[in-house]
Amino acid sequence: MIADNPGVGGLRFMRLGMLILACGMLFGVIGGFQFLFPEFLQELLFTKTRPLHVSMVVSWIFLIAIGGIYYYLPRQCNLNLYSSRAVSWHFWGFLITGLAIMACYLTGKFGGREYFEFPPVLSIPIFLTWLLFGVNYFNTVRQDKEPWPVYYWMWGTGIVFFFITYTEAHLWLIPYFRDNMVREIMVQWKSYGALTGSWNMLVYGTALYIATRISGNDYYARSKLAFSLYFLGLFNLMFGWAHHTYLVPSDTWIRTFAYFVSMTELLIFGKIIWDWRSSLEDWQINRHCNAYRFLFAADIWVFINLALALIISVPAFNLFTHGTHITVAHAMGSTIGINTMILLASIFYVIREELPSEVHAGCSKQLRIGFWTANISLGVFFAALVLAGVGKGMYDGASFQEMMLGIRPFLFAFTISGVALMIGLWIVLWHGYRLIGVIIARSTSAAEATMPLADSDHLQSVPE
Amino acid sequence: MLQRNFGDRAINKRAIFGTLSVAFVIYTAQVYTSGTDSRHSPSISDEARYGQQVFQDKNCIACHQFYGLGGYMGPDLTNVISNYSEAYARAFIMNGTVRMPNFDLSLEETDALIAYLSFVDHTGTYPPEDYDVLWNGAVAQADDPE
Numbered sequence: 001m002i003a004d005n006p007g008v009g010g011l012r013f014m015r016l017g018m019l020i021l022a023c024g025m026l027f028g029v030i031g032g033f034q035f036l037f038p039e040f041l042q043e044l045l046f047t048k049t050r051p052l053h054v055s056m057v058v059s060w061i062f063l064i065a066i067g068g069i070y071y072y073l074p075r076q077c078n079l080n081l082y083s084s085r086a087v088s089w090h091f092w093g094f095l096i097t098g099l100a101i102m103a104c105y106l107t108g109k110f111g112g113r114e115y116f117e118f119p120p121v122l123s124i125p126i127f128l129t130w131l132l133f134g135v136n137y138f139n140t141v142r143q144d145k146e147p148w149p150v151y152y153w154m155w156g157t158g159i160v161f162f163f164i165t166y167t168e169a170h171l172w173l174i175p176y177f178r179d180n181m182v183r184e185i186m187v188q189w190k191s192y193g194a195l196t197g198s199w200n201m202l203v204y205g206t207a208l209y210i211a212t213r214i215s216g217n218d219y220y221a222r223s224k225l226a227f228s229l230y231f232l233g234l235f236n237l238m239f240g241w242a243h244h245t246y247l248v249p250s251d252t253w254i255r256t257f258a259y260f261v262s263m264t265e266l267l268i269f270g271k272i273i274w275d276w277r278s279s280l281e282d283w284q285i286n287r288h289c290n291a292y293r294f295l296f297a298a299d300i301w302v303f304i305n306l307a308l309a310l311i312i313s314v315p316a317f318n319l320f321t322h323g324t325h326i327t328v329a330h331a332m333g334s335t336i337g338i339n340t341m342i343l344l345a346s347i348f349y350v351i352r353e354e355l356p357s358e359v360h361a362g363c364s365k366q367l368r369i370g371f372w373t374a375n376i377s378l379g380v381f382f383a384a385l386v387l388a389g390v391g392k393g394m395y396d397g398a399s400f401q402e403m404m405l406g407i408r409p410f411l412f413a414f415t416i417s418g419v420a421l422m423i424g425l426w427i428v429l430w431h432g433y434r435l436i437g438v439i440i441a442r443s444t445s446a447a448e449a450t451m452p453l454a455d456s457d458h459l460q461s462v463p464e
Numbered sequence: 465m466l467q468r469n470f471g472d473r474a475i476n477k478r479a480i481f482g483t484l485s486v487a488f489v490i491y492t493a494q495v496y497t498s499g500t501d502s503r504h505s506p507s508i509s510d511e512a513r514y515g516q517q518v519f520q521d522k523n524c525i526a527c528h529q530f531y532g533l534g535g536y537m538g539p540d541l542t543n544v545i546s547n548y549s550e551a552y553a554r555a556f557i558m559n560g561t562v563r564m565p566n567f568d569l570s571l572e573e574t575d576a577l578i579a580y581l582s583f584v585d586h587t588g589t590y591p592p593e594d595y596d597v598l599w600n601g602a603v604a605q606a607d608d609p610e
Contacts, residue, residue, distance in 0.1 A: 034537075035536075035537065038537075038562050038563040039562070042565070045565060046526060046527060046535075046537055047522065047523040047524075047526040047527065048523075050526040050527075050535060051523065051526065108523075110520060110521055110522065110523040111517075111520055111521055112520065113520065113525070114525045114526075114533075114534060117520075117523050117525075117526070153477075177496075178513075178516070179507070179508045179513075180500065180502065180505055181502070181505075181530075181583070181584055181587040182500050182502035182505070182587055182588065183496070183500035183501075183502070185530065185531060185533065186495060186499070186500045187495065187496065187500070189533065190492075190495060227477065231480055231481075231484070234481075234484060235484060238484060238487075238488045238491070239487075239488070239491060244533065245531070245533070246603065247531055247532055247590060247591065247592055247605075248531045248533075248588070249502055249503060249504070249587075249588040249589075249592075249605055249607035249608050250499055250500050250502070250608065251498065251499040251500070251501075251608065252602075252604050252608050253499070254495060254499050255602065255603070256602050259600075259601070259602055314601045315597075315601055315602050315603040316597045316601040316602075316603060317601075318603075319591075319592075319595075319597075319603060322532045323529055323531075323532025323533070323540060323591075325536060328536065392536075400538070400539040
């Protein structure tokens with residue numbers, strides 16, 4: 001099955017991503033305990049654990065999505081990567097920059113803004129490696145002369161909008177933005193909203209790709225419905241960010257427009273309900289497939305998170321939920337329940353494609369335990385955050401400490417379920433990491449085995 | 465015929481993508497300019513600008529919020545100066561609490577941080593006190609630009 005090396009670079013991205021998620025969750029759990037016991041692990045302040053956790057879990061999303069694209073294009077889409085060497089440079093650039101950022105956080109060298117707290121100079125290699133990725137991607141898919149399926153569009157859109165939004169996230173360096181508090185906050189959150197939209201394009205593109213491959217039917221990925229939903233997603237990516245900033249005193253039209261844009265997601269919500277019965281039937285057929293199982297879990301989390309997102313996007317409700325843990329439930333519920341489940345589906349789809357079933361049959365029970373532990377604990381985690389948010393929403397501003405004391409039971413449930421979530425995902429990641437390692441080893445040895453043959457062919461062709 | 469259908473569809477996609485992109489550029493320009501011309505936009509002093517840098521260097525946003533945006537370990541600081549006082553904020557910064565470590569800031573850094581918090585305090589009110597909920601669920605605040 002594995003005859004050559006194409007796609008192995010992508011698998012290395014995936015392995016690194018799994019390692020980073022495992023570490024990132026550990027920092028998240030440490031941060032959870034610091035919420036409950038502020039003196040816990042004082043050497044590693046919350047000001048360090050939070051950016052370490054956030055940066056690592058966001059890196060996981062990018063690494064698996066990028067790894068999937070580098071793997072799927074040459075291995076399954078019959079396209080030669082424009083430059084395999086650029087994949088290596090991208091990998092090492094990502095790894096070295098990531099290590100530098102981690103070192104900055106651990107030593108307390110900050111200087112940037114929320115979510116990009118590292119010294120801004122480290123954004124330069126991030127831009128450059130992303131440029132390599134963009135050039136490689138577009139020059140590769142250009143070879144496909146047929147009309148592109150929707151996932152090519154989604155991946156391309158994700159790449160382009162990462163550039164735009166990441167640039168926007170650094171506009172605070174210019175005094176015109178920095179010196180006006182409202183403008184700075186608005187532009188900052190405009191960039192974050194669209195940046196999330198850009199990685200969602202990469203992740204949802206991956207989900208559509210896998211669903212297409214599992215069903216064996218490419219029709220949906222080229223259908224008008226798929227493109228309509230893609231353009232709806234793009235519309236939301238561009239204009240739907242301002243529900244984060246309803247309470248920042250900006251022009252009213254910005255939030256009214258964002259409110260309208262957010263409500264267009266009701267169409268997606270309705271589509272999920274409409275497709276519910278057929279989704280259940282597909283589940284019955286494919287429930288033994290690990291990749292499908294994760295995709296199905298993502299479907300349920302899309303429904304739950306979209307419902308919450310729609311509620312908090314109504315400004316009258318947002319008055320109550322803004323700045324509370326309900327926003328955290330929305331953010332973490334989406335990144336874990338939707339993005340992580342889809343990315344795990346991508347990993348286990350690759351494993352199913354590359355390894356004979358007997359290689360991974362032995363771990364199916366453990367994978368099931370990991371899957372259910374992760375999803376059930378995520379349910380508790382999500383509910384605890386919503387309840388803590390309700391508690392904070394009722395806070396009248398009198399005593400912050402009293403409010404924190406009042407929501408402590410929910411924060412306790414949040415932290416304990418966070419530990420269970422981490423353990424569940426660790427089990428899944430361990431098997432994913434191990435099996436992707438087997439694929440890389442087999443692929444590399446298969447490629448090496450063909451090299452002497454090539455050499456001997458060459459020797460035979462040399463005239464005596 | 466098949467070729468032509470594919471061609472037509474490609475033109476439509478490009479047209480939609482192009483229209484959205486143009487709208488995005490115009491919208492972004494509005495957000496960068498008049499959309500964020502705050503009703504209260506005090507000019508920032510050099511000291512407050514230095515305080516802004518201290519705020520970032522210590523990663524205060526990991527625990528605190530402005531306008532409800534940021535971390536959840538500590539309270540929102542948008543109006544900490546007018547709701548309490550400079551002396552109140554200074555006492556917390558210089559001594560820390562159970563939840564907040566003492567960062568051992570110099571007097572110059574502490575003054576700068578207070579200047580920055582005072583600057584933020586003048587940019588608006590959070591949570592909003594004077595607002596109207598419209599029939600469609602939208603909210604208009606007294607602090608919004610006219």
